[in-house]
Amino acid sequence: MKKHTSNGEAHSGQDVRWGGAWTRREVFRVGLASLGAAAFGKFSVLDAFAVSEPYHHEDPWYPLHVPDETPPGTPLLTCARAQVDMGDGRLRGVWAYNGRFPGPTWVARTGDVVTTRLEDGLSEPTITHWHGLIVNYQNDGGPRLSIGPGQFYDYSFPLVQRAGLNFYHPHPHMLTGKQVCLGLAGAFIIRDNEEDALHLPAAPYEVPLIIRDASFDNAGNLLYNPTSSGFKGKFPLVNGTLNPMLNVDRGVYRFRVLNGSNARVFTLALSNGAPFTVIGNDGGLLGSPATVSQIELGMGERLDLLVNFSALAANQYITLRCLAARWDLIRFVGTGAAGTAYTAPPLLSTIPPLSGPPQPTRTFTFDGMSRINGQEYDMNRIDFTVPFGVTERWRFQTGGNAPHPVHVHGTHFQVVSRTGGRGGLFPWEGGWKDTVLLDDRETVDVLIRFDGYRGLYVMHCHQLEHESMGMMCNFEVV
Ligand code: C2O
Ligand code: CU
Numbered sequence: 001m002k003k004h005t006s007n008g009e010a011h012s013g014q015d016v017r018w019g020g021a022w023t024r025r026e027v028f029r030v031g032l033a034s035l036g037a038a039a040f041g042k043f044s045v046l047d048a049f050a051v052s053e054p055y056h057h058e059d060p061w062y063p064l065h066v067p068d069e070t071p072p073g074t075p076l077l078t079c080a081r082a083q084v085d086m087g088d089g090r091l092r093g094v095w096a097y098n099g100r101f102p103g104p105t106w107v108a109r110t111g112d113v114v115t116t117r118l119e120d121g122l123s124e125p126t127i128t129h130w131h132g133l134i135v136n137y138q139n140d141g142g143p144r145l146s147i148g149p150g151q152f153y154d155y156s157f158p159l160v161q162r163a164g165l166n167f168y169h170p171h172p173h174m175l176t177g178k179q180v181c182l183g184l185a186g187a188f189i190i191r192d193n194e195e196d197a198l199h200l201p202a203a204p205y206e207v208p209l210i211i212r213d214a215s216f217d218n219a220g221n222l223l224y225n226p227t228s229s230g231f232k233g234k235f236p237l238v239n240g241t242l243n244p245m246l247n248v249d250r251g252v253y254r255f256r257v258l259n260g261s262n263a264r265v266f267t268l269a270l271s272n273g274a275p276f277t278v279i280g281n282d283g284g285l286l287g288s289p290a291t292v293s294q295i296e297l298g299m300g301e302r303l304d305l306l307v308n309f310s311a312l313a314a315n316q317y318i319t320l321r322c323l324a325a326r327w328d329l330i331r332f333v334g335t336g337a338a339g340t341a342y343t344a345p346p347l348l349s350t351i352p353p354l355s356g357p358p359q360p361t362r363t364f365t366f367d368g369m370s371r372i373n374g375q376e377y378d379m380n381r382i383d384f385t386v387p388f389g390v391t392e393r394w395r396f397q398t399g400g401n402a403p404h405p406v407h408v409h410g411t412h413f414q415v416v417s418r419t420g421g422r423g424g425l426f427p428w429e430g431g432w433k434d435t436v437l438l439d440d441r442e443t444v445d446v447l448i449r450f451d452g453y454r455g456l457y458v459m460h461c462h463q464l465e466h467e468s469m470g471m472m473c474n475f476e477v478v
Pocket of ligand 2: 366466
């Protein structure tokens, strides 16, 4: 395979962007093809986010879009092309769930039964995975369950887990990166009595922030042009909005944050240096709130954050930034109106610590861009079996090409150590996780137990080009 170093500034042709099923290697050929067709769009939005103009731009700020909500019983979930307005009034081509970008936010409670029929309205296979939901094999939406164009897949599963923010997106073999990048993704919020008892800020003071990067082609449509280091978009979108702004009252907001990027880790910070109060992550509430002023959020990871705007006067603003990309992600503009006060209690939840073996039960090395323990994904090979209900210690290591956000289907785990690299655990990695960021030179240990369902699940890197090229394995809980 040829190496190239484009950072995705070129635009590829229509056929490539909207083409049919791709082979594993074609993911890379697109990047190569795009080099030969370098042509820059004339969008002020794109120019404004050029690397040489960090943080500042002259473009207007558009009101943050908040996705529609959908209930646990949603009769039809269709994946198809759609035209959407990302804030600037122009219609842009995306691939969307039920015509929405991002897809509608599912809102349900523990104990509810989710029923829906997925319809493949694309011209290639798809299947939807409920990232973070503990469901059985038939409902997990793994690559073996893909359906073809015009086909349906019926889901029906109970919500057997605690409150939290989850993530739904396609998971077809080798096509996940492309389909997510072109727009197929959304949030899934579970609520429960434990969370209710905290009386956390509620809408309009609870706001989902689905953050990702994106690029446009010359016609202004979402573009998928990955390079050898994965898809890196030229600018950020929050809830599918360009240059988003949100008017905020003088009070506390609860932000439900999801990194929906294919290959970009966000380094979140507020422009005035004010802290975030982290109250939850992938698996729901933390045991206790943590105050931090900077957070590294890997692809597929989630956060539940409180931000206090009580000192923000009318028309003053602060922005949520990605320090690594030098991007303003969203601007919060003060209304001057009174909001709600909220102080998180010192104990949010009781997280029973898993106790497991001190030495790793299994070790997984994330190698190159497409292998785990030396092997690329084979849909028909079961790589290992795990006993149901037994706590194991899994060790994740890498030979390079990180960051690799390691994601396990079928359960949540507790992160117990990180050595090498960043050298420790971060406050937002407490509680229950389903995705943990593995950076170069790091060894990360997690304690993990499957007590939901027996059956076949996958573990993979959530750098979606790595995943789509084969950095994934099958295991069976028995
Ligand atoms: Cu978010 Cu297996 O995926
Ligand atoms: Cu990876």
